[in-house]
Amino acid sequence: MPLFRTADLMSADHPWAGFSFEEANAPGGPMPSHSWSKTTLLYVTGGQGFLRWKHRGIWSVDPLEPGTVSITRRNVEIQSVLPGGSFRMMVLQLDGSRLEDLAPAQVLAIDKSLSPVQVTGDFRLATLLSAMSAEVKDGCTSGRLFGESISVAFLTYLAGRYATPQLLTGCEKSLSPAEMRTLVGYIRERLVSDISVTELARLMQMSASHFARIFKASFGMTPYQFVMRERVAGAKDLFTSTTLSGSQVAAEIGFSSQSHFAKVFRQFTGVTPKQYKAGL
Numbered sequence: 001m002p003l004f005r006t007a008d009l010m011s012a013d014h015p016w017a018g019f020s021f022e023e024a025n026a027p028g029g030p031m032p033s034h035s036w037s038k039t040t041l042l043y044v045t046g047g048q049g050f051l052r053w054k055h056r057g058i059w060s061v062d063p064l065e066p067g068t069v070s071i072t073r074r075n076v077e078i079q080s081v082l083p084g085g086s087f088r089m090m091v092l093q094l095d096g097s098r099l100e101d102l103a104p105a106q107v108l109a110i111d112k113s114l115s116p117v118q119v120t121g122d123f124r125l126a127t128l129l130s131a132m133s134a135e136v137k138d139g140c141t142s143g144r145l146f147g148e149s150i151s152v153a154f155l156t157y158l159a160g161r162y163a164t165p166q167l168l169t170g171c172e173k174s175l176s177p178a179e180m181r182t183l184v185g186y187i188r189e190r191l192v193s194d195i196s197v198t199e200l201a202r203l204m205q206m207s208a209s210h211f212a213r214i215f216k217a218s219f220g221m222t223p224y225q226f227v228m229r230e231r232v233a234g235a236k237d238l239f240t241s242t243t244l245s246g247s248q249v250a251a252e253i254g255f256s257s258q259s260h261f262a263k264v265f266r267q268f269t270g271v272t273p274k275q276y277k278a279g280l
Contacts (some may be wrong), residue, residue: 001065007063009133014147015140018132018194019148021092032277038093039110042070043129053078062119069125071162072117092135094155101208102152105247106159113163122161128154139204141260142224148197149224152212167252175218179204183215191231197223231255232268239277246273 009023023054026049033054042051042064049064050102054077064070064087072078100107131150135142186203187195200223201211215223234253238244250261250273265273 011132011136014136015144016136017140017144018151020095021090021129021132021136023088023090023133025088033077035075036072036093037074038095039074039114040094041074041092041125041129042072043090043092043126044068045088045090049087051078051117051119053117060117062117064119067121067126069120069122069129071114071120071158073114073116074111076116088160090129090180092129092132095271102148103159106129106163106205106209108157109159109163115162118162119179123155125154125161128157138260139256139257141257143203143256144194144196145216145224145227148208149212149222152197152209156209156213173214175204175214180218187227187230191227191234192252194254195222195227228264229268235261235265235273236269236276239273240280246277249273 007022007024011018020123023045026047044064044066046066048066051062051064051070051073053060053062062070094107094110128150132147132154135146135150135224140147183200183203186200197208197212200215201208204211206214214221215226219226221229231253235249238249238252242249246261247258253261255261255264262272265271266278269276271279
């Protein structure tokens with residue numbers, strides 16, 4: 001269900017694998033009192049206003065300004081008051097039923113132990129939300145793996161920072177050498193596919209959040225970074241052994257766009273694909 005009548009960015013209109021969100025200029029003047037059925041984050045990117053909310057019959061007011069993130073637990077009555085015109089905001093809702101397989105412990109902690117409303121200038125939280133927005137605006141060129149990875153990171157940080165720590169306890173382990181070999185082989189065989197975190201986690205019979213943590217501990221990088229590194233290595237081999245163009249190489253190793261390929265290639269090598277090929 002749309003959150004705004006006239007949203008100018010909706011993640012549902014794109015192949016986005018993370019939590020649903022919308023962006024729009026909020027209408028000027030007070031919004032009618034309402035509540036959301038899901039835990040909702042409101043990230044203000046422009047303008048100023050106030051968030052008026054009620055808990056146990058008592059109304060409270062918190063200021064909203066650019067960079068502010070409000071975290072509102074489901075079914076809390078709120079009323080946004082926007083003085084002096086409208087402001088711009090991103091609204092994201094935590095759909096636990098759709099993404100519970102990513103981080104079930106974090107979903108439980110958030111659902112059970114969040115305060116009714118928290119308003120924060122948390123830079124890391126704002127950065128994660130901005131990265132989600134930028135990826136959707138760019139057409140989700142980084143693929144499903146990026147969308148799921150950043151959603152796991154977002155949910156894990158949100159739960160660890162704002163939920164009750166006792167609900168997040170659990171034992172960790174490392175991947176065995178055999179498990180690491182299995183993962184490397186699986187990824188290399190499917191480099192051209194749109195690999196997902198949940199797909200790799202199922203292979204290891206783990207939740208996505210647990211898998212992401214022990215993968216990084218074992219390989220020294222996230223699953224997304226590992227897949228990108230393998231694709232860049234494949235691209236270098238193709239540049240050396242074939243006469244394929246940059247766009248052809250990008251398609252051969254699983255990139256959906258040449259611009260994304262060039263960006264990732266430069267991140268790992270320090271040069272563009274064109275510069276690398278010219279230096280051979």
